[in-house]
Amino acid sequence: MYGGTGSLLGKLLLQNSSHSFSLKKILSDCEGGKSAYSAFELSSMIDISALTNYSGTLDVNSQLDNINVDLSTLEILTPDLTAQLTDLKSSSDINFTEFREQLAQVSVDMNLSSLASELRDFAANISSVSSSDSTKFYAHANTTDSINDNELADFIKAMATLESKIDALEAAVNGTSDTVDNTLVAFNDTQTYLQNNGSQTVKDEAKNYANRLLKVVDSMVNDTLDALENEIGLSTCLEPLQ
Numbered sequence: 411m412y413g414g415t416g417s418l419l420g421k422l423l424l425q426n427s428s429h430s431f432s433l434k435k436i437l438s439d440c441e442g443g444k445s446a447y448s449a450f451e452l453s454s455m456i457d458i459s460a461l462t463n464y465s466g467t468l469d470v471n472s473q474l475d476n477i478n479v480d481l482s483t484l485e486i487l488t489p490d491l492t493a494q495l496t497d498l499k500s501s502s503d504i505n506f507t508e509f510r511e512q513l514a515q516v517s518v519d520m521n522l523s524s525l526a527s528e529l530r531d532f533a534a535n536i537s538s539v540s541s542s543d544s545t546k547f548y549a550h551a552n553t554t555d556s557i558n559d560n561e562l563a564d565f566i567k568a569m570a571t572l573e574s575k576i577d578a579l580e581a582a583v584n585g586t587s588d589t590v591d592n593t594l595v596a597f598n599d600t601q602t603y604l605q606n607n608g609s610q611t612v613k614d615e616a617k618n619y620a621n622r623l624l625k626v627v628d629s630m631v632n633d634t635l636d637a638l639e640n641e642i643g644l645s646t647c648l649e650p651l652q
Contacts, residue, residue, distance in 0.1 A: 470620045474613050481608030486601040487594070495590050502586035509576055513569065522558035526551040 533547035604611070 470624065471617055474616050474620065477613060477616075479609040479612045481612075482605050484601065484604050484608060486604070487597040491597070492594070495594055499587050499590040502583040502590075504579075504583065506576060506580045510573070513573060513576075516569065520562075522554050522562060526554040526558070529554060 529547050529551035533544045533551065536547070537544035
């Protein structure tokens with residue numbers, strides 16, 4: 411006993427002579443597998459829980475509530491973007507029916523082979539009258555055959571290709587006008603929402619992120635306290651007291 415009350419060890423170790431503290435109890439606790447922190451009752455001198463209780467002095471949510479994020483002037487749908495989307499919509503407004511009607515008016519239904527044959531017959535008939543003119547008409551007939559076999563054939567092929575390209579273009583731009591309209595509406599709705607609710611949304615997301623981080627910190631603190639109170643400094647090698 412120390413001064414009639416408490417213990418000498420309490421005075422020496424804990425600076426508190428009124429604390430009942432004995433060597434026998436320390437040895438018994440150590441022999442029983444308690445940690446040094448528990449056996450020496452260091453919590454009376456160092457309150458680890460109080461030291462690690464950051465929530466008592468740090469209120470993250472209150473601090474985040476004090477943050478002012480002004481998004482009232484946020485502009486997503488700018489005049490330039492609106493003009494670009496409107497131009498895109500206008501460029502897709504093509505009258506493909508009129509295109510096809512114009513192509514249908516181009517007639518390629520001509521029998522140049524028959525014309526070449528008639529020119530040759532005419533050249534043969536006038537050969538006795540004017541051999542030079544006959545030669546010219548034979549040349550015209552040959553030219554007509556060449557046009558039929560080359561230029562006209564290429565033209566017909568190009569027309570068919572153009573028609574297929576028109577079909578492909580129509581399929582590509584089909585629905586573009588509606589898509590642009592929907593995009594404009596979506597951008598405008600998003601802009602309005604962020605202007606009116608963006609500040610609170612940012613705060614809410616910041617709180618969610620902070621709370622996830624604090625849960626990690628809490629887990630680490632709890633693991634450390636548990637190890638300090640139950641695992642660190644075990645003294646199980648002491649012989650049982652008699």
